[in-house]
Structures are given as structure tokens and as C-alpha cells.
Amino acid sequence: MTHSLKRLIVGRPLSSERLGDQMLPKRIALPVFASDPLSSVAYATQEILLVLTLGGLAYLYLAPWVAAGVVVLLAVVVLSYRQVVRAYPSGGGSYEVASRNLGPSAGLVVASALMVDYVMTVAVSVAAGVDNIISAVPDLAPYRVAVNLGFVALLTAMNLRGVRESGRLFAVPTYLFIAGVLAMVVIGLLQTAFGHAPVAESAGWEVHAEPSHAGLTGMALVLLALRAFSSGCTALTGVEALSNGVPAFRPPKERNAASTMALMGGLSITMFAGITALALIADVRYVEDACQLAGFPGDCGTGTQRTVIAQLAAAVFGGPDSVMFYYIQAATALILILAANTAFNGFPLLAAILAEHRYLPRQLHTRGDRLAFSNGIVILSLVAGALIYAFDGSVTRLIQLYILGVFTSFTLSQAGMVRHWNQELAGMDDPVLRRGVHRSRLINALGACLTALVLVVVLFTKFTHGAYLVVIAVPVLFAMMRGIRRHYDQVARQLRPQPGGIVLPGRTHAVVLVSQLHQPTLRALGYAKAARPDTLTALTVRISEEEIEGLRAEWEERGIPVPLTVMSSPYRDITGSVLEYIARLHRTHPEDLIAVYIPEYVVGHWWEHLLHNQSALRLKARLLFQRGVMVTSVPWQLDSSHRVAAQRLRQGPPRGGAGVG
Structure with missing residues (x-):
């Protein structure tokens, strides 16, 4: 019975010779490795508005500038990671760049931060997807945690069936989401151009400012803008996953991965900028506590506020009863839940590389029946499920733990790439090649500076809101991996054979x-x-x-x-x-x-x-x-x-x- 159940969930085993068949074309690799950054646009604008409305409506004029900063940063990070893909196509990504150029300790810091980021990707993506489902079906609100855990279990089962099979399944929702959002943005902007701008259901509601955030000026206002910017930087999560997954692409791997990353960056920037523009045009109001809204219908203590993208869909397509509203909600919920698939591909690959380098248990380097790194998939799902349960499936609470690890790996990776290009220049005489390397070094240096600045901002603005847990988790993971490597090294020393052949016992x-x-x-x-x-x-x-x-x-x-x-x-x-x-x-x-x-x-x-x-x-x-x-x-x-x-x-x-x- 156990054997039959396993085959039903996982499928028939694949021989090692079929590993090449699991390589991904670009059309499948995009939803497999880029669903996280593509889906992040569904809530990045919402997080910006959530912070700015702490002081009422007075600070919404900052939203375009905050969004512009996020767009510039996203473009720089995408360009920077295209350099990583070309220079290190073996799949180590940020971990390999930092380890080779900054030393093993820096590599372990990056690995620890990425592992935390991948766990948070699963938790936040699934929770955000369930939020959109609840926006369409509010009666599911009491079962939020159970629905979250059910989707985590479903994703685990699908990924245990193999990368290629799960990629084909997840490709359709990803492209449906892209098509739906682009259609909503284009139609909404056309309506605005013809004098019929969409109006959100919350446009007429007033927002009661929190006393501590009313009338901010000077440095306090700057800090509020920086906090909104750091929240909007969730749009960058998952960008590095493509650099970890280069070995899964079909040849030529580096070129296919780089072009997929460029496509991902273009789509993410277009959708994020479009959603932000529509949200400001439609006067969307979004707050953490519905009781801050004057005019909110029903009981604010028990009522559920629709997400920003849900309000936009209703405003553009003619109300919450329209077919396109449900299409956008369904596609958004699916892409947000399936965005966790980025982590289900990135985490096991990273864990397998770390296991190969003896920083994690060797079992994580073993492929399962479907040629996926099954042990890593199961561990990721268990930890993410525990986080969802501990934080009641709340996106607002979970997201505070999210992007600190992302920007730690971004910063160290780009700093490592600058050193990599310096070493390349030392042995290069061709002036044409040197100009190309100088250009690449400039891109990575700019990326390192910007992501380091954002890292400081995120640490400062989110530390007391939950980011301190990541500050604790990263050193703990670092120490654990160093301890595992020390154990393996000691075992290798003790098992090393003495000079000579077989030694027979005396008696x-x-x-x-x-x-x-x-x-x-x-x-x-x-x-x-x-x-x-x-x-x-x-x-x-x-x-x-x-x-x-x-x-x-x-x-x-x-x-x-x-x-x-x-x-x-x-x-x-x-x-x-x-x-x-x-x-x-x-x-x-x-x-x-x-x-x-x-x-x-x-x-x-x-x-x-x-x-x-x-x-x-x-x-x-x-x-x-x-x-x-x-x-x-x-x-x-x-x-x-x-x-x-x-x-x-x-x-x-x-x-x-x-x-x-």
C-alpha cells in the first residue's frame, strides 16, 4: 500500500540516464525559476501603500518616487546577475561567487541568507496567494492556515515528481497571470487616457493616521519613505534563483539563462510600474487594520479588505462580479502560490551544492526517484509550513522577515563579482575585451553599492518588526554548516588509511x-x-x-x-x-x-x-x-x-x- 501511494504521488522512477531529458527550454524555465519575482509585483505595490498610509493620505505623493527607486534597483540587480550567469554557469550562483572571490566564510554567509530567503519565499508566496483567494471568497478566512498548509503539501508533491514535470504544470498559470496583468494595465491606462479613469472601491474612504506617524517632517519623513522603499523591494525577491538554476537549462546554458533573466526583468518592471501607476490613478487605499478606514463597509474588526490588485481588477473590469475580476484573482492566487516553486527549485539545488562541499548532510546531494533532490524539497516544505503555522499565515507579519536575506546575498555576490573582474583584468591585454570587462565591473560595482545601501535600510527599518529573527537565523545556520564541515573533515582524517596494505589482526x-x-x-x-x-x-x-x-x-x-x-x-x-x-x-x-x-x-x-x-x-x-x-x-x-x-x-x-x- 505504501509503495502504491508513493507511486501515485511521485510517479514512476526515472533512470539516471534520463537526467538530460529533465533539462528545461526557456519557455518552461521562466515559470520554474522566475515565478517568484514575477509574482512579487502582485503585492510589492501593496506593501508600499501599506507603509505610506500609516500617516494617513498625506504621504501618498511619495509613492511614485519610491516605486521609481524600486524599478531602478530591480534593473541594476537583473543586469548584475546576468554577469553572474555568464561568469559562473555551474549553478552555485551567489554562493559560488562569494566563496571563490571573498572566501569560504563569505560564501557560507550568502548560503545561510539564501536558505532563509528560500524558506520565506514559500511562506510569503503561499500566504499572499491565499489572501487573494480569500479576497474572492471571504468565507475561507477562518481556515487561512489550513488552506496555506494544504497548498504547501500540494507543491511538495508536485516537485517530488521532478523539475520538468512540475515546470510544465506551473507554466500555464504563470503565463495566464502575465497576460492578465498586462491586459489590466493597458486597459486601465487607456481608460485613463480617454477620460474614464478607473476608480477603486476604497477611493472614497478616508484613512485615520496613526498618532505616531501624523505630521512627519525632516528625518522622520525620510525614514518613512525608506521603510516604504524597503517594503517595495520585495519585488526583487527570487531574482538570484536563475543564477542557481543554470545547470537545469538546455544548452547553451549560459546564454539561455541570461536571456531568460532579461525577459524576467523586463516583465517584472513593466508589471510593477503599471500596477503602481494604476493604484495611484484609481486612488486605492490599503491599510493593515481595516478600522483605520473611515467608510469601510461592515464590521472592520471581522471584515476582510480586498488586496490592491483585486481592487484594481474590479475597477478596471467593471466590478467584483465581472468575469475578468475572477480571472485576475484566480491567476494571481495561482502565480503567488506557484511562486513558491522558485524556492522548491532553488533551495534543493543550493543544498545539494553545500552537501557536495560537506557543509550539509550528504543525503541532500542524493537524487530521488524522479531525479529531483527530494530530501531538500521535504525539508523546505516542513520548515516553511512551520513558519506559516507560527505566524498564522499573515503576509504582513511574514514579509518583515523576508528581504533581509535577499539583500545580504545580493551585496556579497556583487562585491565578489567586482573582485572577479579585477582578477580578469590583471591577465588581459586585448583592449576590446578589457572594455567589456570594465563595463561588467561597473554594473556589478553599482549593484553592490545599491544593494548594500538597501540592506542597511532594510535592517534599520524592519529590525524591530521581525527582521531580528533573520539576524539570529543566519549566524545559527552559518555555525551549523561550519560544524558539519568540521565533523566531515575529522571523519576523513580518522578514516584515512595508514601506509601499507591490509593489516591483519593478531588474534x-x-x-x-x-x-x-x-x-x-x-x-x-x-x-x-x-x-x-x-x-x-x-x-x-x-x-x-x-x-x-x-x-x-x-x-x-x-x-x-x-x-x-x-x-x-x-x-x-x-x-x-x-x-x-x-x-x-x-x-x-x-x-x-x-x-x-x-x-x-x-x-x-x-x-x-x-x-x-x-x-x-x-x-x-x-x-x-x-x-x-x-x-x-x-x-x-x-x-x-x-x-x-x-x-x-x-x-x-x-x-x-x-x-x-
Whole structure:
């Protein structure tokens, strides 16, 4: 049943030879790796308005300037990452750039920040998508968290089926969203040009300013604008995912990835600028607490305010009952939820590279049945689901943790690229090539300066609103990865072979554990004798005097040519008594090898394990920690295990790679 359920969710396994078939053309790579930055335009404008309306309507005149700053920054970052794609096509992205040019520690800082960013991408994207669903169907509001978790589980299952298959599925909603938003922007601007500008449902509502944000001037006003700018920079999230996913593109990989990134940047800028312009034309009002709105219909404490893009769709297409309104809401909800797919592709790839470099467990470098990095996919979904549950699926609360990690990786990556170009110039004489490198270095230097400035702004404006959690999480991840690498290095040193060939032990002492005289015991004794040890002892522990006497009598009756040693255990501790005997034997022969044979029978069904004690497992677990001791399990398969094995044989040999998927 488990096997059938797995095949239903994951699909039939793919052989390693078909890895090349999973490479993506540009039309599929765009929704796979760029759905996050494309979808961010659905709430970036909303986040800008949310901050500016803290002081009422007086500061909305800042919105165009804030949006213009976001557009300039987005253009610079896209151009900068096109340089990364061309210079480092192996898929390490920001992590590889920082590691090679700024050192391993800088690389780990970038990796830690990106891992936090990918987790937040899943949480924020799904939560924002569910918000748009609730805007269309308000009755779902009480089930917000459950709906969020359901979508995370669905995304996990789809990504376990493989990158190419999930990409084909997610391509349609992405293109539907792009077409819908561009149509809404064009129609709305045309309506404005012909004197029939769209009017949002909230246009007539007044906004009560928070007392602490009323009448701001000077530096306080600058700080408000900077906070709005940092919130609007959510439009940049996910830009780096394409640089991590270059190996997934069809050849020529670098050129296809660079052109896809340019297309993504152009679409993101166009849609973000269009939505912001329409929001200002339609006089959209959007606040965190609906009770700040004078004129809000119904109970502001329980009512749900429509998102900015929902208000625009209703204003442009003739109300919340129009077909296009539901089209925009459905497409927005889908793209926001599927934007998490960017993280489901970026996080496992990054984790696999880190695992290959021994900074994360090696299991994260293993591909599953569908040639996806399944373990990374499952870990990402579990952590993101926990965050959604902890923050009640609130976009406003989650988004405060979001972009700090993004701009940390942006800044270090661009600084690393500047150093990369400096090294290229040192060995280059061709003046034409040098001009190209100078241009690339200027782009990356500008990107590094701008993203560093935004990083400071984000840290300063969002620290007390939840960003401090990211400030804690990044160093914790950094320390964890350094500790994992230190462990792997220590293991490698200890496992390094000594000079020379195979070293034979001086003498071998075999010990066969005996509970009663049955088939498994006789087989274990036979295997032990076949190994020709220097000494051979059968060891049993006295729990009941009657049982021991019966065992001795049967031992002598069968004439077994192996001495039977009996250990006393007044407290009925079999494991402790065996360990005591082995320790005593090791002290007597410290240079010799002790081979312990444990007879055990194998059952076929899980419920049969519950009917037998697990003393053999406990013994093995303890004996494995003893120096100079080798543990050998001698299995005896019962009839039920034969039946299960035959049934699995009829189903065919196991296929697929290791890992969860």
C-alpha cells in the first residue's frame, strides 16, 4: 500500500540516464525559476501603500518616487546577475561567487541568507496567494492556515515528481497571470487616457493616521519613505534563483539563462510600474487594520479588505462580479502560490551544492526517484509550513522577515563579482575585451553599492518588526554548516588509511550470543566456526536458573563442540551483562579482534516486529561503540519474510535513487 501511494504521488522512477531529458527550454524555465519575482509585483505595490498610509493620505505623493527607486534597483540587480550567469554557469550562483572571490566564510554567509530567503519565499508566496483567494471568497478566512498548509503539501508533491514535470504544470498559470496583468494595465491606462479613469472601491474612504506617524517632517519623513522603499523591494525577491538554476537549462546554458533573466526583468518592471501607476490613478487605499478606514463597509474588526490588485481588477473590469475580476484573482492566487516553486527549485539545488562541499548532510546531494533532490524539497516544505503555522499565515507579519536575506546575498555576490573582474583584468591585454570587462565591473560595482545601501535600510527599518529573527537565523545556520564541515573533515582524517596494505589482526576471539538453542543459534555457531577464529565461545545470560539448566542439558545432549559461558544477571539486564563480558575480554586481549555473532530471525510484516523484543537491536547499537569489536548479524528468515520477499519480487526489482523521493 505504501509503495502504491508513493507511486501515485511521485510517479514512476526515472533512470539516471534520463537526467538530460529533465533539462528545461526557456519557455518552461521562466515559470520554474522566475515565478517568484514575477509574482512579487502582485503585492510589492501593496506593501508600499501599506507603509505610506500609516500617516494617513498625506504621504501618498511619495509613492511614485519610491516605486521609481524600486524599478531602478530591480534593473541594476537583473543586469548584475546576468554577469553572474555568464561568469559562473555551474549553478552555485551567489554562493559560488562569494566563496571563490571573498572566501569560504563569505560564501557560507550568502548560503545561510539564501536558505532563509528560500524558506520565506514559500511562506510569503503561499500566504499572499491565499489572501487573494480569500479576497474572492471571504468565507475561507477562518481556515487561512489550513488552506496555506494544504497548498504547501500540494507543491511538495508536485516537485517530488521532478523539475520538468512540475515546470510544465506551473507554466500555464504563470503565463495566464502575465497576460492578465498586462491586459489590466493597458486597459486601465487607456481608460485613463480617454477620460474614464478607473476608480477603486476604497477611493472614497478616508484613512485615520496613526498618532505616531501624523505630521512627519525632516528625518522622520525620510525614514518613512525608506521603510516604504524597503517594503517595495520585495519585488526583487527570487531574482538570484536563475543564477542557481543554470545547470537545469538546455544548452547553451549560459546564454539561455541570461536571456531568460532579461525577459524576467523586463516583465517584472513593466508589471510593477503599471500596477503602481494604476493604484495611484484609481486612488486605492490599503491599510493593515481595516478600522483605520473611515467608510469601510461592515464590521472592520471581522471584515476582510480586498488586496490592491483585486481592487484594481474590479475597477478596471467593471466590478467584483465581472468575469475578468475572477480571472485576475484566480491567476494571481495561482502565480503567488506557484511562486513558491522558485524556492522548491532553488533551495534543493543550493543544498545539494553545500552537501557536495560537506557543509550539509550528504543525503541532500542524493537524487530521488524522479531525479529531483527530494530530501531538500521535504525539508523546505516542513520548515516553511512551520513558519506559516507560527505566524498564522499573515503576509504582513511574514514579509518583515523576508528581504533581509535577499539583500545580504545580493551585496556579497556583487562585491565578489567586482573582485572577479579585477582578477580578469590583471591577465588581459586585448583592449576590446578589457572594455567589456570594465563595463561588467561597473554594473556589478553599482549593484553592490545599491544593494548594500538597501540592506542597511532594510535592517534599520524592519529590525524591530521581525527582521531580528533573520539576524539570529543566519549566524545559527552559518555555525551549523561550519560544524558539519568540521565533523566531515575529522571523519576523513580518522578514516584515512595508514601506509601499507591490509593489516591483519593478531588474534580473533569469536563470541556467539545465545538465548536458546534453535536454528538461528546453530547457524550463527556454524558461521563463527567457518571463520576459524583463535577462540570461540557461546555466551548466554542467566535470567532463570531453570532455563539455564535446560539449555546446558540440550547443549550436552547435542554434543555441540563450543564451550558455553554463562553470565549472571541478578537484575535481568542482558545487554549490560554482555557488554561487561566483552569489555573484560578486550582488557585481557587489547590488541586482538573480538567478533560478536548475533543470531536473529527476520519477520515479514511490521506488526510482527511488535510481538518480539528488540534485544538484538539494542545490543548491536551498544556494541558498535566498542573499540576492537566487530558485530555480525546472522539472520534466519521466517516463512512470513519469504512470502513478502516473493511478493516484492513479483512486483519487479526496486528502482530509483536513494532519498525520500
